[in-house]
Amino acid sequence: xxxxxxxxxxxxxxxxxxxxxxxxxxxxxxxxxxxxxxxxxxxxxxxxxxxxxxxxxxxxxxxxxxxxxxxxxxxxxxxxxxxxxxxxxxxxxxxxxxxxxxxxxxxxxxxxxxxxxxxxxxxxxxxxxxxxxxxxxxxxxxxxxxxxxxxxxxxxxxxxxxxxxxxxxxxxxxxxxx
Amino acid sequence: xxxxxxxxxxxxxxxxxxxxxxxxxxxxxxxxxxxxxxxxxxxxxxxxxxxxxxxxxxxxxxxxxxxxxxxxxxxxxxxxxxxxxxxxxxxxxxxxxxxxxxxxxxxxxxxxxxxxxxxxxxxxxxxxxxxxxxxxxxxxxxxxxxxxxxxxxxxxxxxxxxxxxxxxxxxxxxxxxxxxxxxxxxxxxxxxxx
Numbered sequence: 447x448x449x450x451x452x453x454x455x456x457x458x459x460x461x462x463x464x465x466x467x468x469x470x471x472x473x474x475x476x477x478x479x480x481x482x483x484x485x486x487x488x489x490x491x492x493x494x495x496x497x498x499x500x501x502x503x504x505x506x507x508x509x510x511x512x513x514x515x516x517x518x519x520x521x522x523x524x525x526x527x528x529x530x531x532x533x534x535x536x537x538x539x540x541x542x543x544x545x546x547x548x549x550x551x552x553x554x555x556x557x558x559x560x561x562x563x564x565x566x567x568x569x570x571x572x573x574x575x576x577x578x579x580x581x582x583x584x585x586x587x588x589x590x591x592x593x594x595x596x597x598x599x600x601x602x603x604x605x606x607x608x609x610x611x612x613x614x615x616x617x618x619x620x621x622x623x624x
Numbered sequence: 625x626x627x628x629x630x631x632x633x634x635x636x637x638x639x640x641x642x643x644x645x646x647x648x649x650x651x652x653x654x655x656x657x658x659x660x661x662x663x664x665x666x667x668x669x670x671x672x673x674x675x676x677x678x679x680x681x682x683x684x685x686x687x688x689x690x691x692x693x694x695x696x697x698x699x700x701x702x703x704x705x706x707x708x709x710x711x712x713x714x715x716x717x718x719x720x721x722x723x724x725x726x727x728x729x730x731x732x733x734x735x736x737x738x739x740x741x742x743x744x745x746x747x748x749x750x751x752x753x754x755x756x757x758x759x760x761x762x763x764x765x766x767x768x769x770x771x772x773x774x775x776x777x778x779x780x781x782x783x784x785x786x787x788x789x790x791x792x793x794x795x796x797x798x799x800x801x802x803x804x805x806x807x808x809x810x811x812x813x814x815x816x817x818x
Contacts, residue, residue: 451682451686454678454679454682455679458678458679473656473659477651477655477656477659478651481649481651481655482647482649482651485647485649486647491649491652494649495652495655495658498655498659499655499658499659499662502659502663503659503662503663506663565642566642566646569642569643569646570646573643573646584643585643585647587640587643588640588643588644588646588647589644589647591644616636616639616640619639620635620639623639
Protein backbone atom coordinates (compact mmCIF):
# COMPACT_ATOMS: atom_id res chain seq x y z
CA UNK A 447 0.00 0.00 0.00
CA UNK A 448 2.82 2.37 0.96
CA UNK A 449 4.66 1.56 -2.27
CA UNK A 450 1.55 2.28 -4.29
CA UNK A 451 1.11 5.65 -2.59
CA UNK A 452 4.76 6.44 -3.30
CA UNK A 453 4.41 5.51 -6.96
CA UNK A 454 1.25 7.69 -7.28
CA UNK A 455 3.07 10.60 -5.67
CA UNK A 456 6.01 10.04 -8.03
CA UNK A 457 3.73 10.08 -11.08
CA UNK A 458 2.07 13.27 -9.88
CA UNK A 459 5.40 14.97 -9.33
CA UNK A 460 6.58 13.96 -12.78
CA UNK A 461 3.32 15.27 -14.27
CA UNK A 462 3.78 18.54 -12.46
CA UNK A 463 7.38 18.90 -13.64
CA UNK A 464 6.36 18.13 -17.23
CA UNK A 465 3.55 20.63 -17.02
CA UNK A 466 5.89 23.35 -15.78
CA UNK A 467 8.40 22.61 -18.53
CA UNK A 468 5.66 22.71 -21.13
CA UNK A 469 4.41 26.00 -19.81
CA UNK A 470 7.91 27.47 -19.99
CA UNK A 471 8.09 26.44 -23.63
CA UNK A 472 4.70 28.02 -24.38
CA UNK A 473 5.75 31.13 -22.50
CA UNK A 474 8.84 31.52 -24.63
CA UNK A 475 6.72 31.11 -27.77
CA UNK A 476 3.82 33.35 -26.86
CA UNK A 477 4.93 36.04 -24.42
CA UNK A 478 5.74 38.52 -27.21
CA UNK A 479 2.45 37.68 -28.95
CA UNK A 480 0.48 38.48 -25.80
CA UNK A 481 2.42 41.69 -25.27
CA UNK A 482 1.94 42.86 -28.86
CA UNK A 483 -1.78 42.13 -28.85
CA UNK A 484 -2.15 44.12 -25.65
CA UNK A 485 -0.03 46.89 -27.12
CA UNK A 486 -2.16 46.88 -30.27
CA UNK A 487 -5.15 47.77 -28.15
CA UNK A 488 -3.62 49.89 -25.40
CA UNK A 489 -0.62 51.47 -27.17
CA UNK A 490 1.24 51.82 -23.92
CA UNK A 491 4.11 49.57 -22.97
CA UNK A 492 3.43 49.53 -19.24
CA UNK A 493 -0.27 48.80 -19.63
CA UNK A 494 0.45 46.21 -22.30
CA UNK A 495 2.91 44.47 -19.98
CA UNK A 496 0.36 44.43 -17.19
CA UNK A 497 -2.33 42.94 -19.39
CA UNK A 498 0.00 40.39 -20.98
CA UNK A 499 1.22 39.32 -17.56
CA UNK A 500 -2.32 39.00 -16.29
CA UNK A 501 -3.38 36.84 -19.22
CA UNK A 502 -0.25 34.67 -18.98
CA UNK A 503 -0.82 34.21 -15.25
CA UNK A 504 -4.35 33.10 -15.99
CA UNK A 505 -2.95 30.79 -18.65
CA UNK A 506 -0.58 29.33 -16.06
CA UNK A 507 -3.46 28.67 -13.69
CA UNK A 508 -5.51 26.92 -16.38
CA UNK A 509 -2.63 25.35 -18.24
CA UNK A 510 -3.71 21.77 -17.60
CA UNK A 511 -6.87 22.51 -19.61
CA UNK A 512 -5.13 24.19 -22.58
CA UNK A 513 -1.94 22.23 -23.02
CA UNK A 514 -2.27 21.82 -26.75
CA UNK A 515 -0.10 24.40 -28.58
CA UNK A 516 -2.78 25.72 -30.95
CA UNK A 517 -5.45 25.77 -28.28
CA UNK A 518 -3.10 27.56 -25.92
CA UNK A 519 -2.25 30.25 -28.46
CA UNK A 520 -5.89 30.77 -29.41
CA UNK A 521 -6.94 30.89 -25.77
CA UNK A 522 -4.16 33.35 -24.94
CA UNK A 523 -4.96 35.62 -27.89
CA UNK A 524 -8.64 35.85 -26.98
CA UNK A 525 -7.93 36.29 -23.29
CA UNK A 526 -5.34 39.02 -23.88
CA UNK A 527 -7.59 40.81 -26.33
CA UNK A 528 -10.53 40.72 -23.94
CA UNK A 529 -8.43 41.91 -20.99
CA UNK A 530 -6.90 44.71 -23.05
CA UNK A 531 -10.32 45.88 -24.24
CA UNK A 532 -11.61 45.80 -20.67
CA UNK A 533 -8.58 47.76 -19.49
CA UNK A 534 -9.06 50.29 -22.26
CA UNK A 535 -12.68 50.83 -21.34
CA UNK A 536 -12.03 51.19 -17.66
CA UNK A 537 -8.79 53.10 -17.90
CA UNK A 538 -8.97 56.76 -16.99
CA UNK A 539 -5.47 57.47 -18.23
CA UNK A 540 -6.33 57.22 -21.88
CA UNK A 541 -5.38 60.85 -22.63
CA UNK A 542 -2.02 60.35 -20.93
CA UNK A 543 -1.39 57.28 -23.07
CA UNK A 544 -2.13 59.08 -26.29
CA UNK A 545 0.40 61.78 -25.33
CA UNK A 546 3.20 59.21 -25.22
CA UNK A 547 5.38 59.48 -28.34
CA UNK A 548 4.69 56.72 -30.82
CA UNK A 549 7.38 54.42 -32.03
CA UNK A 550 8.35 55.06 -35.64
CA UNK A 551 11.08 53.82 -37.91
CA UNK A 552 14.42 55.63 -37.83
CA UNK A 553 13.77 59.07 -39.28
CA UNK A 554 16.46 60.78 -41.31
CA UNK A 555 15.34 64.36 -40.71
CA UNK A 556 13.17 66.06 -38.07
CA UNK A 557 10.57 66.86 -40.69
CA UNK A 558 10.42 63.24 -41.73
CA UNK A 559 10.09 62.26 -38.07
CA UNK A 560 7.13 64.58 -37.63
CA UNK A 561 5.49 63.28 -40.80
CA UNK A 562 5.96 59.68 -39.74
CA UNK A 563 4.59 60.45 -36.30
CA UNK A 564 1.52 62.09 -37.81
CA UNK A 565 1.00 59.18 -40.18
CA UNK A 566 1.29 56.63 -37.37
CA UNK A 567 -1.09 58.62 -35.22
CA UNK A 568 -3.59 58.78 -38.05
CA UNK A 569 -3.27 55.05 -38.68
CA UNK A 570 -3.79 54.22 -35.01
CA UNK A 571 -6.89 56.39 -34.94
CA UNK A 572 -8.19 54.64 -38.04
CA UNK A 573 -7.55 51.23 -36.46
CA UNK A 574 -9.28 52.37 -33.26
CA UNK A 575 -12.29 53.45 -35.31
CA UNK A 576 -12.77 49.95 -36.72
CA UNK A 577 -15.39 47.67 -35.19
CA UNK A 578 -13.89 45.17 -32.77
CA UNK A 579 -14.41 42.20 -35.10
CA UNK A 580 -12.40 43.87 -37.85
CA UNK A 581 -9.82 45.39 -35.52
CA UNK A 582 -8.73 42.08 -34.00
CA UNK A 583 -8.23 40.60 -37.46
CA UNK A 584 -6.10 43.57 -38.56
CA UNK A 585 -4.00 43.49 -35.38
CA UNK A 586 -3.44 39.74 -35.53
CA UNK A 587 -2.55 39.88 -39.21
CA UNK A 588 -0.09 42.68 -38.42
CA UNK A 589 1.62 40.78 -35.58
CA UNK A 590 4.36 38.27 -36.38
CA UNK A 591 3.23 38.21 -40.03
CA UNK A 592 0.35 35.88 -39.33
CA UNK A 593 -1.34 34.66 -42.49
CA UNK A 594 -5.09 34.20 -42.92
CA UNK A 595 -4.98 30.53 -41.91
CA UNK A 596 -3.11 31.30 -38.70
CA UNK A 597 -5.47 34.14 -37.82
CA UNK A 598 -8.42 31.81 -38.45
CA UNK A 599 -6.93 29.21 -36.07
CA UNK A 600 -6.23 31.84 -33.42
CA UNK A 601 -9.75 33.23 -33.56
CA UNK A 602 -11.49 29.93 -34.14
CA UNK A 603 -13.14 31.26 -37.29
CA UNK A 604 -13.41 29.91 -40.84
CA UNK A 605 -10.71 31.16 -43.21
CA UNK A 606 -13.33 32.71 -45.48
CA UNK A 607 -14.67 34.83 -42.63
CA UNK A 608 -11.19 36.05 -41.75
CA UNK A 609 -10.46 36.85 -45.39
CA UNK A 610 -13.64 38.88 -45.83
CA UNK A 611 -13.12 40.69 -42.53
CA UNK A 612 -9.55 41.57 -43.46
CA UNK A 613 -10.68 42.85 -46.86
CA UNK A 614 -13.41 44.95 -45.25
CA UNK A 615 -11.03 46.28 -42.61
CA UNK A 616 -8.43 47.37 -45.17
CA UNK A 617 -11.13 49.01 -47.24
CA UNK A 618 -12.37 50.98 -44.23
CA UNK A 619 -8.82 51.90 -43.22
CA UNK A 620 -8.09 53.24 -46.69
CA UNK A 621 -11.27 55.29 -46.57
CA UNK A 622 -10.38 56.67 -43.15
CA UNK A 623 -6.81 57.47 -44.13
CA UNK A 624 -7.72 59.36 -47.28
CA UNK B 625 -4.72 42.96 -63.97
CA UNK B 626 -5.80 46.53 -64.61
CA UNK B 627 -3.82 49.57 -63.50
CA UNK B 628 -6.38 50.33 -60.78
CA UNK B 629 -6.25 46.81 -59.35
CA UNK B 630 -2.46 46.98 -59.35
CA UNK B 631 -2.48 50.27 -57.48
CA UNK B 632 -5.03 48.87 -55.01
CA UNK B 633 -2.87 45.87 -54.21
CA UNK B 634 0.14 48.17 -53.87
CA UNK B 635 -1.79 50.33 -51.38
CA UNK B 636 -2.84 47.19 -49.48
CA UNK B 637 0.76 46.04 -49.22
CA UNK B 638 1.85 49.47 -48.00
CA UNK B 639 -0.92 49.51 -45.45
CA UNK B 640 0.03 46.04 -44.25
CA UNK B 641 3.65 47.10 -43.88
CA UNK B 642 2.64 50.22 -41.99
CA UNK B 643 0.47 48.25 -39.57
CA UNK B 644 3.23 45.67 -39.09
CA UNK B 645 5.68 48.48 -38.30
CA UNK B 646 3.25 49.94 -35.81
CA UNK B 647 2.83 46.61 -34.04
CA UNK B 648 6.50 45.64 -34.22
CA UNK B 649 7.19 46.59 -30.62
CA UNK B 650 9.93 44.86 -28.72
CA UNK B 651 9.04 43.08 -25.53
CA UNK B 652 10.78 44.87 -22.64
CA UNK B 653 13.74 42.99 -21.21
CA UNK B 654 12.25 42.78 -17.74
CA UNK B 655 8.94 41.38 -18.97
CA UNK B 656 9.75 37.68 -18.54
CA UNK B 657 11.44 38.02 -15.10
CA UNK B 658 8.49 40.10 -13.90
CA UNK B 659 6.10 37.53 -15.27
CA UNK B 660 7.96 34.72 -13.50
CA UNK B 661 7.81 36.66 -10.27
CA UNK B 662 4.09 37.22 -10.73
CA UNK B 663 3.47 33.56 -11.49
CA UNK B 664 5.54 32.61 -8.45
CA UNK B 665 3.27 34.73 -6.27
CA UNK B 666 0.12 33.71 -8.11
CA UNK B 667 -2.30 31.15 -6.65
CA UNK B 668 -1.31 27.60 -7.32
CA UNK B 669 -2.14 26.35 -10.80
CA UNK B 670 -4.76 23.74 -11.36
CA UNK B 671 -2.16 20.96 -11.45
CA UNK B 672 -1.76 21.45 -7.72
CA UNK B 673 -5.49 21.20 -7.26
CA UNK B 674 -5.45 18.13 -9.46
CA UNK B 675 -2.67 16.66 -7.35
CA UNK B 676 -4.58 17.30 -4.15
CA UNK B 677 -7.70 15.85 -5.69
CA UNK B 678 -5.80 12.72 -6.79
CA UNK B 679 -4.35 12.35 -3.32
CA UNK B 680 -7.77 12.71 -1.72
CA UNK B 681 -9.32 10.19 -4.11
CA UNK B 682 -6.49 7.70 -3.55
CA UNK B 683 -6.79 8.05 0.21
CA UNK B 684 -10.55 7.59 0.05
CA UNK B 685 -10.16 4.48 -2.10
CA UNK B 686 -7.57 2.99 0.24
CA UNK B 687 -9.72 3.70 3.31
CA UNK B 688 -12.76 2.22 1.60
CA UNK B 689 -10.80 -0.89 0.64
CA UNK B 690 -9.51 -1.34 4.19
CA UNK B 691 -13.00 -0.93 5.64
CA UNK B 692 -14.42 -3.35 3.12
CA UNK B 693 -11.78 -5.93 3.96
CA UNK B 694 -12.38 -5.44 7.66
CA UNK B 695 -16.10 -5.91 7.14
CA UNK B 696 -15.81 -8.94 4.89
CA UNK B 697 -13.27 -10.89 6.99
CA UNK B 698 -15.55 -11.73 9.97
CA UNK B 699 -18.35 -12.82 7.64
CA UNK B 700 -15.94 -14.96 5.71
CA UNK B 701 -14.84 -16.81 8.89
CA UNK B 702 -18.45 -17.40 9.80
CA UNK B 703 -19.26 -18.87 6.44
CA UNK B 704 -16.26 -21.19 6.65
CA UNK B 705 -17.72 -23.05 9.63
CA UNK B 706 -20.30 -25.63 8.67
CA UNK B 707 -23.77 -24.45 9.47
CA UNK B 708 -26.80 -26.43 10.37
CA UNK B 709 -28.96 -26.58 7.27
CA UNK B 710 -32.03 -24.41 7.35
CA UNK B 711 -35.09 -26.29 6.37
CA UNK B 712 -38.45 -24.99 5.32
CA UNK B 713 -41.00 -27.60 4.82
CA UNK B 714 -43.93 -26.98 2.55
CA UNK B 715 -45.62 -30.19 3.50
CA UNK B 716 -49.21 -29.86 4.58
CA UNK B 717 -49.71 -31.59 7.85
CA UNK B 718 -53.23 -32.58 8.61
CA UNK B 719 -54.52 -33.82 11.93
CA UNK B 720 -53.86 -37.41 12.69
CA UNK B 721 -57.52 -38.31 12.57
CA UNK B 722 -57.87 -37.43 8.93
CA UNK B 723 -54.68 -37.84 6.96
CA UNK B 724 -54.89 -36.10 3.60
CA UNK B 725 -52.60 -36.36 0.65
CA UNK B 726 -52.45 -33.67 -1.99
CA UNK B 727 -51.14 -35.10 -5.19
CA UNK B 728 -49.99 -32.66 -7.79
CA UNK B 729 -48.08 -33.13 -10.99
CA UNK B 730 -45.83 -30.16 -10.28
CA UNK B 731 -42.08 -30.70 -9.93
CA UNK B 732 -40.97 -31.63 -6.46
CA UNK B 733 -41.14 -28.63 -4.13
CA UNK B 734 -37.98 -26.77 -3.27
CA UNK B 735 -37.13 -27.47 0.26
CA UNK B 736 -35.58 -24.59 2.10
CA UNK B 737 -34.36 -25.87 5.34
CA UNK B 738 -35.22 -24.01 8.52
CA UNK B 739 -33.82 -24.42 11.95
CA UNK B 740 -34.58 -27.61 13.85
CA UNK B 741 -36.88 -25.85 16.31
CA UNK B 742 -39.17 -24.67 13.55
CA UNK B 743 -39.50 -28.07 11.91
CA UNK B 744 -40.92 -29.52 15.07
CA UNK B 745 -43.64 -26.84 15.22
CA UNK B 746 -45.29 -27.23 11.83
CA UNK B 747 -48.43 -25.21 11.61
CA UNK B 748 -51.70 -26.36 10.12
CA UNK B 749 -52.35 -24.23 7.08
CA UNK B 750 -55.47 -25.81 5.54
CA UNK B 751 -58.11 -27.75 7.43
CA UNK B 752 -59.05 -31.25 6.42
CA UNK B 753 -62.50 -30.20 5.25
CA UNK B 754 -61.05 -27.48 2.98
CA UNK B 755 -58.53 -29.93 1.66
CA UNK B 756 -61.29 -32.33 0.78
CA UNK B 757 -63.27 -29.57 -0.91
CA UNK B 758 -60.26 -28.47 -2.97
CA UNK B 759 -59.63 -32.04 -3.94
CA UNK B 760 -63.23 -32.46 -5.11
CA UNK B 761 -62.98 -29.22 -7.08
CA UNK B 762 -59.77 -30.34 -8.80
CA UNK B 763 -61.32 -33.69 -9.69
CA UNK B 764 -64.42 -32.01 -11.12
CA UNK B 765 -66.76 -33.44 -8.52
CA UNK B 766 -68.66 -30.22 -7.95
CA UNK B 767 -72.26 -30.99 -6.96
CA UNK B 768 -75.28 -28.70 -6.56
CA UNK B 769 -75.18 -25.90 -3.99
CA UNK B 770 -76.72 -26.57 -0.57
CA UNK B 771 -80.37 -25.49 -0.34
CA UNK B 772 -79.85 -22.73 2.25
CA UNK B 773 -76.96 -21.21 0.26
CA UNK B 774 -78.92 -21.35 -2.99
CA UNK B 775 -81.86 -19.55 -1.33
CA UNK B 776 -79.68 -16.78 0.02
CA UNK B 777 -78.10 -16.21 -3.37
CA UNK B 778 -81.40 -16.17 -5.30
CA UNK B 779 -82.87 -12.79 -6.40
CA UNK B 780 -86.05 -11.69 -4.52
CA UNK B 781 -89.24 -11.78 -6.54
CA UNK B 782 -91.15 -8.48 -7.16
CA UNK B 783 -94.93 -8.60 -6.65
CA UNK B 784 -96.93 -5.81 -8.37
CA UNK B 785 -95.83 -2.27 -9.29
CA UNK B 786 -93.79 -0.08 -7.06
CA UNK B 787 -95.90 2.93 -5.96
CA UNK B 788 -94.06 6.11 -4.99
CA UNK B 789 -96.24 8.51 -2.89
CA UNK B 790 -96.45 12.14 -4.06
CA UNK B 791 -94.69 14.73 -1.96
CA UNK B 792 -96.34 18.20 -1.74
CA UNK B 793 -94.47 21.26 -0.42
CA UNK B 794 -96.74 23.94 1.08
CA UNK B 795 -95.63 27.64 1.33
CA UNK B 796 -94.98 28.91 4.87
CA UNK B 797 -97.25 31.76 5.96
CA UNK B 798 -95.54 34.92 7.33
CA UNK B 799 -97.45 36.31 10.39
CA UNK B 800 -97.02 40.05 9.59
CA UNK B 801 -94.72 42.68 8.02
CA UNK B 802 -91.25 42.94 9.53
CA UNK B 803 -90.11 46.47 10.49
CA UNK B 804 -86.62 47.45 11.50
CA UNK B 805 -86.40 50.45 13.83
CA UNK B 806 -83.34 52.75 13.64
CA UNK B 807 -80.91 52.37 16.50
CA UNK B 808 -80.37 55.44 18.71
CA UNK B 809 -76.74 56.03 19.57
CA UNK B 810 -76.03 57.80 22.90
CA UNK B 811 -73.32 60.39 23.57
CA UNK B 812 -69.75 59.25 22.97
CA UNK B 813 -67.87 58.06 26.03
CA UNK B 814 -64.22 59.00 26.07
CA UNK B 815 -61.47 57.01 27.73
CA UNK B 816 -61.62 59.20 30.81
CA UNK B 817 -65.32 58.26 31.15
CA UNK B 818 -66.39 61.76 32.19
